[in-house]
Amino acid sequence: MAATLILIDIQSGFDAPGWGARNNPEAEARAGALLAHWRKAGAPLVHVAHRSVEPGSPLSGDGVAFKPEVKPLPGEVVFEKRVNSAFIGTPLDGHLRGLGARDLVICGLTTPHCVSTTCRMAANLGFSVRLVHDACAAFSGNADTGWSDLPPLSAEEIHVSAISHLHGEFVDAVSTERLLEHAP
Secondary structure, three states: OOOEEEEEOOEHHHHOHHHOOEOOOOHHHHHHHHHHHHHHHOOOEEEEEEOOOOOOOOOOHHHHOEOHHHOOOOOOEEEEEOOOOOOOOOOHHHHHHHHOOOEEEEEEEOHHHHHHHHHHHHHHOOOEEEEEEEEEEOEHHHOOOOOOOOOOOOHHHHHHHHHHHHEOOOEEEEOHHHHHHHOO
């Protein structure tokens, strides 16, 4: 069976300035290229949206909308979550097992939060995971060094650190280009 593509939280709420500076401005375009490839192959895919319950969250109201590059088509599977992991409070695990899925390809926003948490859980649940590092992005607001004397981390440092913590232990980190050569 072809790998299942999971697109995590690629939503308009991440355009809000409160997240801070971000890295990887081409992440959405790369996620869109992955999505187009999966659609063309007729391979399984899942869209995940974060619908926050926090008052004033940018991921509520209009901020829940998917970005145009990855907008689901009618009939495509969409799960909404309220926490970081796409496996908590959604039927994702049962859906994947119902498909007979063993291999997952994951991308989305943000690298150190929902992407990382979902990747870790997927691996712990026994799935093989490829994380498309250049189809993910982080924001400077994703890390708080206020607990220490360290300076704030840049979005790129946060992203690289998150990918590095996952690679080899929970995922195989790959580029969009490399993945598209061999996918789905």
